[in-house]
Amino acid sequence: MLSFSKYQGLGNDFLIVEGRQGQLPDAISDPDPAWVRRICDRRFGVGGDGLILALPPQSEGELRMRILNADGSEAEMCGNGIRCLARYLADTDGDAPSRFWNIETLAGMIRPELIADGQLRVDMGPPFLTSEGIPTTLMPEDGLPQGVLLLEGEQLKVASVGMGNPHVVVPVDDLASIPFDDWGAALEVHPAFPAKTNVHFLQVHSREKLEIRAWERGAGPTLACGTGACATLVAAVLLGLADDCAEVVLPGGPLMIEWRDRTGSVLMTGPAEAVFDGVLTPDLVPTGSAMASIREAPDAPTSQATAAEFDCFKDCADQCQRPDLCLRDEAQQKVQAFLSSTSLDSMLNLASESLEQRTKDRFERGTP
16 A cells, blocks of 8 residues: 655646655656556546655755656656645645755755745755756857757747756747647657657746746646756847746646846745645555565564665665575555455555544644
């Protein structure tokens, strides 16, 4: 059995799995892309734009975030995703406004903050504006990689910005009149973007109000993209289309984006909300995942570490240190015995009782 929480930020929804204490087996913390695709499928799985894993830190952060797109590929960062993770952390730990977290990501350390109205403000760090850093084959002009791409007979003026992940921004006169799906799919895999790219079509309503439609790399059309909103504002500022603070309207709702210093961080402010807590049935949990804790060592002494100190996940990372008393094997046997002796209904009841209490605690705290 595997518990999860589902959160959404402006309609961009994610499944979040708790693993900050290192309790997740490798099959979950380093999942097979096929499994990610299955649970993110909206008909045959739970449904979501991606999977977020809250994991132990590897450096100076409080925790590490891994985010897997709905197609199983791993993203460097996700603005809506990290807001959802921060909201989950606040809900789970009972944190009050002004709390911020140092979260390790593939895009570096990201710092979301819970603010008084229940929204999240995220320091997204400075944008990447070199062709190599994004990456793209577009060449810089006036401090911004940009150019003209030929697509289905149309010449599109585009600009590229990195926010730890690649983005291309395409200004258009009218969002409703473009072939969004065709252009989005084609630009995602265009040769100008060797690591593929997120795609954002931009309509400028005023210097303080921008509107975009987002095609996310690995997910397709989404209702919102936080890093995309940040990249769009940066591109619009450098193209002379917007001020350094603007509302960016997405299909799922608005985000406030600030880039006060053209060499500094981009700030993103927006909502994130809990949708529901749930549990995967055994059939949806990767085969061989020992979900039970395996941190308690047997009474037998060991030359590697004391029973209190021994940690199978860490001490046996490279090679099993206890082949005759393997804790993983013991845990697997316990899990199999539990599954064999407990009905699916009973397991679901156990899980739902725990999740029901967590949800009750959240509302009793008055969390938005």
